[in-house]
Amino acid sequence: MQITVLLLVLVLLTVIGFQLGRSRAAASVGGRTVELHSVPSYHGFYVALWAGLPALLLFALWSASEGWMVMQMVLAGLPDRLTQVDAQALSLLRADILNLAHGVNTGREPDPAVAAAAEQYVRLRSLGDWSLLVIGSCLAMGGLLYARGRITPDLRARNRVERTVNVALVICSLVAILTTIGIVLSLLFEAMRFFAVVSPIDFLFGTHWSPQMAMRADQVGSSGSFGAIPLFAGTLLITAIAMAVAVPVGLMSAIFMSEYANPHLRTWLKPILEVLAGIPTVVYGFFAALTMAPFVRGLGQGLGLDVSSESALAAGIVMGVMIIPFVSSLSDDVINAVPQSLRDGSYGLGATKSETIRLVVLPAALPGIVAAVMLAVSRAIGETMIVTMAAGLTANLTANPLEAVTTVTTQIATLLVGDQEFDSPKTLSAFGLGLVLFLVTLTLNMVALRVVQKYREKYD
């Protein structure tokens, strides 16, 4: 509530600041705006920035730190018997207070001290929000008045505003870098915690995957086992099936569309592939699980084969269909980039169209096609929904496409869904898998880019 009000106040003050700054600048030279260093609207932006920016920065800092600070204050007020415990119990206590404060029913009777702490937490938070509203509004008002007072005909308003905007633009373009750093750090950090429990060698080269963790210490197989080889094998199997579908079909469609189809046919065929590319993966997953898997199973039984109801084949085929447009559009680009003169030369020597394509166009486009296939492989490895819905959960180490296998992404999804605990090796192993997945896809993408750059034939 208070936050909404504060944001509204800020918007209002910025707009007012803009108007005030512009009119004041015009008034300072008696309406002869040519005498100003900058156009009046720059003075308006100058005042508006002064009104909005400091308050917005305060707001960002405040909302990032308020929860933590209030929690520290609440914890300091609790009796020692509750707070002088190990880190895990302390985080549990924090969660309890938060749950009570947000009115979430935890299902057990709370300790009166904790209940009081939760009440205090709610009170302090609301106090904090109110003071943020008041301080923020004052800051915005102060900034507005300060900047308005500084307006003179000689004020270099344009330079100041443009410098601020430039800084903002640079910050925005750094968000992408920050995201990458965030991904790498979060994966590394959590994976390190996992590798502190399970050795990386066991993880990367073990052949048994069963991430169940024990409820009790004396349970059989209580340690769980985290050998990820079956997952890598399953991922590779499904990816190989997908590629076996997507590469020939995608490449041949691209060749047909760019070399054979007349423009009229192209206008019909292109949207079909675009629609195929636009269908959400969850829809492909549903199709794989409810239509393709029973079909493959029925077909296999008709041939006297024993097909699992969650066969790798069904998931792989549907994933291949999903990737067809990806391969096709990337290959289409590289095929079109081959200069016409090469084709004309080939025709001039008497080659047929297919000979020209096979012996001249494709070799010239090969680096691009290889890169396209690598990007497609990286897509297939990282695809989650189809395999989560249509492939199995049992970690089979098999190369038989009729059996159920599980993949890296499936395991990440199932290990983390519905699990609140964040410190068991079971959930942490998902980050270990995520790190491997990230590194593999990153390498594939980088190599694909390098292949294009290094082996591209330059004809012009």
Next chain:
Amino acid sequence: MTDLVQQDVRTQETRAMSVTATKSRYQSAEFSDRLRRRYAAERRFRLAGMAAVGIASLMLVVLLGSIVGKGYTAFWQTQIRLEVTLDKTQVEEGNYMPVLRQALYAVVPEVTDRAGRRSLNELLSSGAPYQLEAMVKANPSIVGTKQTVWVLADDEVDQFMKGFIRRDVPESERRLNDIKIGALDKLAAAGAVKSAFNTTLFTAGDSREPEQAGIWGAIVGSFLTLVVTMLLSVPIGIAAAVYLEEFAPKNRWTDLIEVNINNLAAVPSIIFGLLGLAVFLGFFGMPRSAPLVGGLVMALMTLPVIIIASRVALKAVPPSIREAALGVGASPLQTVAHHVLPLAMPGILTGTIIGMARALGETAPLLMIGMVAFIVDIPHGLTDSATALPVQIYMWADSPERAFTERTSAAILVLLAFLILMNGLAVFLRKKFERRW
């Protein structure tokens, strides 16, 4: 005249050939054989191309066909008409179910034993009393009177009426026993069973009972998520694209940013989910299952898409525009803000809408941050627990009931309708504002 000349030339040629050799190498049997094989290879290659396009089209038709075929029935659902007597004491105690059951027993008076009556009870949806309650709340004067109401039937009754539960299989293997079917036949004969448009699907949140389950909660969740995504990724994405395309000096740093953006675009979506889980939930302690977190993760995911599309659009604006603006004394920022950006806007918008459509269909990152919970209530704010349409599809696809399969397909159709709408808008914008320089 010309004919004569040509004939003359031709006769000369034949004469010349018959002089040098009886047959040239171009007329030899080997040559024509080779030529035939080359042309056959040509035809085969062409056919392979057509087959590839055909396979892709066939898969699309099968995919859409199977979903429409499974899903279209979910837009209707069965209702049962009952003559209820709204007893005052029962209404005051809130016991609406017995009221309905009495009315149902009255239809089939011959069923009197406990087991039979329990079967009859199962004909009605467990949500039926709430319908009656809402009716009484809206018009309290009907208490004590006899009323005709249409209430929801159980999902198995619905499946039976749609013909998915066959009556010719033995009773032991059928989901509906003979008592239920007898009662339904009796009701149907009296015109007391109808198939009405399934408004529940579009107004309700999730439910364990298929007949009461709807996608409105998921649609609202998706909408809130997309709003956050758009508010963050569009301004930041456009600003980043403007900087990289218009202002950034060419040096190692900007190269790094570029490589970075291209790589981010290819990072699997589930990795973004892990990022959200570790950073937004773990580090910043944001609430689980909230559209706010979902939107943040989606924003980071769509950012590269928007940056790349915006850069392409900015690049397409010819340099003469910039030179003219700079020439009349505009500052670089004024040039971009007043001239380049407005001209690039249609392209940027198209890319943005396509990015948003992708975010709308994305599921995996949302699973990671807990938007996969069973949530009955419609979310009201950015921090309420919510789910999203694709996640709802994922959850329903897991349910064993036939009625949920049907609703999953219907939800997919709704999702596809939204996607078609967004992509259609993008195509329209591109067509309307496309400009060739």
